[in-house]
């Protein structure tokens with residue numbers, strides 16, 4: 267690709283479409299039930315808040331623990347990156363579109 271074509275493509279950006287997963291707290295995690303081994307789903311938000319879920323197969327209560335707040339720290343970093351991406355897109359005249 268020649269340089270002028272590259273510049274043309276870059277100038278066509280008018281927005282950024284992201285999924286409704288822009289809030290990392292809604293990202294899902296899979297975890298195995300310690301009792302029956304079935305995979306269960308929870309969100310990073312639930313994990314950060316230390317909530318409990320019930321196994322979908324055997325109803326065992328599984329308590330989610332964010333050991334030393336490590337997940338909270340990393341999700342904060344990811345959230346910062348998403349927000350900075352949003353600001354960058356706005357600077358070049360676009361907008362962040364939530365899908």
Ligand SMILES: [Zn+2]
Nearest residue numbers: 299302321324
């Ligand atoms: Zn289970």
